[in-house]
Amino acid sequence: MTLLRKVKNASIWQTIEVLVTVAAQFIYMATMARILSKPDFGLMAIANSFVFFGYIFAESGMGAALIQRQNITNKHINAALQGGVLFGLILFFLFFILSPRIAIFFAQPQLENIIRVIAINFFIFSTSAVSMGILQKEFRFKEKSLVTIFSIITAYATGIYLGLSGYGVWSLIVAVLLISIFRTIGYFYFARIQIIKGLFFKEWRDLFSFGFGAILLRITQYIGANGINLILGKIFSPALLGVFERSYQIKTIPASYIGNIIDTVMFPALSQIQDEEERLFKIYQEMLGAVNTIFIPAVFYFIFFSKEIVLILLGKNWPEAVTPLQIMFVALPFIISLRMADSVIRAKGLIYKNARRRCLFVIVLLCSVSYGGYNYGLIGAAVGVTISYLFNYFTMLLLVRKVFEKNILEIFYAPIMPGLKLMLFLMLIVVSATTLFNQWGAVNISYFLIQTLFIGSLALIILWKKPSIFGEYFKNIILKINRPNDK
Secondary structure, three states: OOHHHHHHHHHHHHHHHHHHHHHHHHHHHHHHHHHOOHHHHHHHHHHHHHHHHHHHHHHOOHHHHHHHOOOOOHHHHHHHHHHHHHHHHHHHHHHHHHHHHHHHHOOOOOHHHHHHHHOHHHHHHHHHHHHHHHHHHOOOHHHHHHHHHHHHHHHHHHHHHHHHOOOOHHHHHHHHHHHHHHHHHHHHHHOOOOOOOOOOHHHHHHHHHHHHHHHHHHHHHHHHHHHHHHHHHHHOOHHHHHHHHHHHHHHHHHHHHHHHHHHHHHHHHHHHOOOOHHHHHHHHHHHHHHHHHHHHHHHHHHHHOHHHHHHHHOOOOOHHHHHHHHHHHOOHHHHHHHHHHHHHHHHOOOHHHHHHHHHHHHHHHHHHHHHHHHHHHHHHHHHHHHHHHHHHHHHHHHHHHHHHOOOHHHHHHHHHHHHHHHHHHHHHHHHHHHHHOOOOOOOOHHHHHHHHHHHHHHHHHHHHHOHHHHOHHHHHHHHHHOOOOOO
């Protein structure tokens, strides 16, 4: 099977996984926001901040190292599993011991038991990361997607049931644990590892040379996604932190899942052609242009209808979430574009250069969010997040420019122009319709859903009949999809 055919099949299954996951998460988020209190989400945000940090070390970068390394043996796979399990156990006992001090630091007694229970995930996750890496390396995305879909639907349904039964924050914790347990069982079933005797230090070192760079990257990703909750947990009350966390999560949904499609599929594919410099850059440029074509117009749409989005996902008791969400939506296309660039840089094996760049981003993020949150509350924290991600995007462009020795027009200007043109066209449609139906200032969910259906259908028709309207990048991708014998 050609690389293009592998990528196409993987993209289809990864897209199905993302669509089902997003739908399930929307339902779960909307339901739980109406069942649980804001402090419940605040407590979970603090607990998750520690747990996600533990995930970074539990997996120890072995999954990514197995994907990036072109030649692996069964000894490498066993070495990765042994290292992951050891790190997972160490982290579980560490957080079990530290949980009382964490609870005292945040003046939240409930955190002690919450962190002890949810830290079980360290061990569970560490045992599943290797199997997941094997499935991705072998482009077995059908099996991976089926496991993920089953795990999420089952876990979310259980969480909703427990929430309705009055278990509060524990309903969120059980759902998180169940997702990890089901995934681990499923991944092991489809990517069975042949366990062999012995300790494979040499193979572990081979993988860890790349894996440690992956750990550094994930530390910075963790801070960008979750670490700010630790900062704001000392500045905001649990209720205010809950509002920020929900706003941040809504902003993250499209960036996370679309970014995951790009990264999960493209990283193993790009790793196979890591030495073909010109081909690698062309794929990167086309994917970047396609991402911007979709999400630059989407940013305007999401900002325009933020009130309706909050009302649908969180309910009428969360009006404070609207303005922070609008501010953070501005960074959406840049966040997704970063995932594409990150995949290319990692595929090239330049993980330490990327890690140094992201460390600078972390410093900017911590300073801007803490300053903004302390002085200007929710709005200041949201502005800090947006400024930081814009800074992160432009430093990534400079790194890509240096690696591929391309000019600024090729890496920045050309990929954003189709998206800017479509955004102007979308603005004309939305503003005209809003004026025609006299919807200015109104919060109308029916109008939002009907307009979304209309614009989505129009976009699909144009993409089918005349893809060139979406720009050269989209047109080239459609042509390649229709040529199954390409390499």
